[in-house]
Amino acid sequence: MYGINWSVHPLFVLVMLASIATGYFVELITLFAIVLVHEIGHVLAAKGFGWTVHEVKLLPFGGVAEVEEGANLPAREDAIVAIAGPLQNVWMGALAWAFGETGLWNQEWSLYVMHANIMIGLFNLLPILPLDGGKLLQAALSRMMPHRQTLVWMGRISLVLSCMMIIFAVIPAFHEPGGGIQANLLAVGLFLLLTNWTAYRHIPFLFIRFLTHRADVSSRSMALGGWALPIVVSKRHSIASALRLFRRDSYHLIVVMEEPGNIVAVLPEQQLVNGYLAEGKADRAVLELFM
Known part of the structure; x- marks a missing residue:
């Protein structure tokens, strides 16, 4: 279908x-x-x-x-x-x-x-x-x-x-005379708990998947036009810490600044993403991307 x-x-x-x-x-x-x-x-x-x-x-x-x-x-x-x-x-x-x-x-x-x-x-x-x-x-x-x-x-x-859903499903068995466990609610609660526990453990992988599709966001932003959301970091910021500031619906420009406030460089988000995905060294400083 x-x-x-x-x-x-x-x-x-x-x-x-x-x-x-x-x-x-x-x-x-x-x-x-x-x-x-x-x-x-x-x-x-x-x-x-x-x-x-x-x-x-x-x-x-x-x-x-x-x-x-x-x-x-x-x-x-x-x-x-x-x-x-x-x-x-x-x-x-x-x-x-x-x-x-x-x-x-x-x-x-x-x-x-x-x-x-x-x-x-x-x-x-x-x-x-x-x-x-x-x-x-x-x-x-x-x-x-x-x-x-x-x-x-x-x-x-x-x-x-x-x-909480699991607890609600089993409460009648302990507090109501002749009450029993709500089996259907318990089964659904256990399914949701297992699903979300697995997803929670896989957040790093889900985030990488998010980054690998950022090119789609970039293409959509360029096609439609619009504002870019700047992310301001120091040149010693790690790539990972900058990537964690990415928002779902926004296209970003990474503004790299020195300590006194001077702008060192402005990087398109693709450069940051590609720099991370190509080598996988998340702890590298942003400064290394343009050295």
């Missing part, structure tokens, strides 16, 4: 098997359809911006898309694509309510479909990666702080909230 490889995540397979075993097959098909339409909303929005989407893995609460351009896509586009999924749940929930009010569906089934859309839509708006709410928060943070700092903070926020 749309030239994209669609697959079902093992977590969704477990939910399917549990639903079949407990006799909720129709509800399972309905859930699958809601999740599929939710994810198609993301894909259509992404395709509208010309993104290259390679694969979509469907999960019980939505899906995870593999996008070629990654973190160098404009934050505005990322936010629009993220919100496009929950918006599908809005019209599907409203349609289910309308069908119930007009008698096309019985009230019980109408309420079930409406509540399923509300739950999936709201759950996806939680500020945890890779949920839509996490992507929205990440897009907002990227407008206020450097990209590497955004990765670190989003990793921390996602890990804390994932742990």
Whole structure:
């Protein structure tokens, strides 16, 4: 579909098997359809911006898309694509309510479909990666702080909230008479915790990927024209410390200054990135790039 490889995540397979075993097959098909339409909303929005989407893995609460351009896509586009999924749940929930009010569906089934859309839509708006709410928060943070700092903070926020979800899932087993663990919520919480722990450990690699695609940002900035955001460093600043100041949507000029305030050189960001990627010596001083 749309030239994209669609697959079902093992977590969704477990939910399917549990639903079949407990006799909720129709509800399972309905859930699958809601999740599929939710994810198609993301894909259509992404395709509208010309993104290259390679694969979509469907999960019980939505899906995870593999996008070629990654973190160098404009934050505005990322936010629009993220919100496009929950918006599908809005019209599907409203349609289910309308069908119930007009008698096309019985009230019980109408309420079930409406509540399923509300739950999936709201759950996806939680500020945890890779949920839509996490992507929205990440897009907002990227407008206020450097990209590497955004990765670190989003990793921390996602890990804390994932742990809170796990705690919330097991609390009924200890505080409610006859209460049990909320297995579905626990499984999703563990999945999000593992996903974000892996991503947090891989922040250095994610940052390098961000740098390798900076040429796209440069080309986009030159094609559209606009302001460059200067980064002021001393000539003894390391390349790594300067690169960590790069912002997602900005094109940078690196202003190298001596201690009294005299400008030694103005470097385009590509020179800094290429100097780092070509030799990988992040601790070199910026001064070495023009010696």
